[in-house]
Amino acid sequence: MGADDEQVTGGASRGLPVRAEDVLITSGGQGALSLLFRALAAPGAPVLVESPTYPGALSAARAAGLRPVPVPMDADGIRPDLLADAFAMTGARLLYCQPSCHNPTGTVLAPERRGQIVDVARAAGAFLVEDDYARHLGHGRPLPRPLIAGDRDGTVVHLASLTKPASLSLRIGALIARGPVLRRLRDMRFVDDFFTARPLQEAAVELLGSPSWDRHLRALSTALRERRAALADALAAELPGWRIAHHPSAGLHLWVELPPGLQDTAVAEAARAAGVLVNAGSRYFPAEPTAACLRLGFAATAGLAELREGVRRLAAIT
Incomplete structure (x- = not known):
């Protein structure tokens, strides 16, 4: 898939200030999680997660040799104060979260906390993996803008997927990242399977560009x-x-x-x-x-x- 196609799938369809070269097309969201956990942390390292959280992410983290560490939530989402404590106590350099529609609770991270958790991760020298799986699964009310929309330092790595809103067979996802981390992801993807099948990518582009x-x-x-x-x-x-x-x-x-x-x-x-x-x-x-x-x-x-x-x-x- 060419650079222009990647921008349509990863950034332009979400109104994000993203360049085509910041996007990596993946084989669905689960494959992207596996890639991210292997690329962003070494085996044996801790990864902070909301508690509860998506079990597929827990499985991918453990398969990469990482140690999931729970961070408590309340009705407004993950708590920034406890997140800062968890970073300090564990030395973690990676946070996985779902701020727009948390799986399984459905919680949307409160507006006043959205910038705070990015700031906490940045202060810890950590990456924040934003799983935005529900962006196209709204119930009529608009979801808040993704965390990556306000990130200018490369702290946030954004994960999107078309599988759930389109078809379980359309295994198309996208990672949005900046700087050396994206080059590392591309290198690891090349070792894994080179690229997502072109017919699937072309089908995704045609779908997103259709009035239907x-x-x-x-x-x-x-x-x-x-x-x-x-x-x-x-x-x-x-x-x-x-x-x-x-x-x-x-x-x-x-x-x-x-x-x-x-x-x-x-x-x-x-x-x-x-x-x-x-x-x-x-x-x-x-x-x-x-x-x-x-x-x-x-x-x-x-x-x-x-x-x-x-x-x-x-x-x-x-």
Whole structure:
């Protein structure tokens, strides 16, 4: 793919002040995470992560020989004060976070904290990996601008992906970075697999440049908002003791805290036996879970009726 195509996929479509040479096309977001963790930290080094966090990132970090270290969150996202303490105590030089729509809680990092966590990472001499997977998965309200939009020092490495808003088979992602770190990423990518297949890149460029892309995103936004509301309403009616941690403004799931006495793994196993797939919350924690939680997806069902039926089955087994 040429430089102009890379800019369309990585920067121009998000309104970022990014040059084509700052963008590296990858085979989806997961492959990009694997590359980043191997490139930005040495085996045995700590990597700071929100707690809870995306288990695919934990797996990629551990596969690279890194030690995930949890940093607590609250309703406004990762706490800058505890982040600074974690950098000081561990000597970490890498932070992985999802500030625009946290997976699994759906939290959006508060405006007053967005610059603070970049400043904390910069002061520690660390890179901040910004996983912006939900940029195209909004529910109607605009998401805040990516952290990299205000970064002029190369602290932030931005990760984007088309896989979730387009198709699971369209394994296209992009890394945005500046300076020597991008050259290192390019060198490692060359060793791994040279480049992402050109037909996939061309399909991505054609998709993003089509008028139907904006129509698709609008329809997707409406569908996700309706499904989120339907799932939340069904939970309130059938399982009032299950607490929704946050009603997200983007993303594909709800994060639910279970009542005392229920174990997330036991509920997930019973749900599977009843024909309902949910994610046990314990796998999202890099250390000991703080509560018994479930992640409930609402994007893959056939419709709203199937979501309601799934909740009815959950109520029947608990």
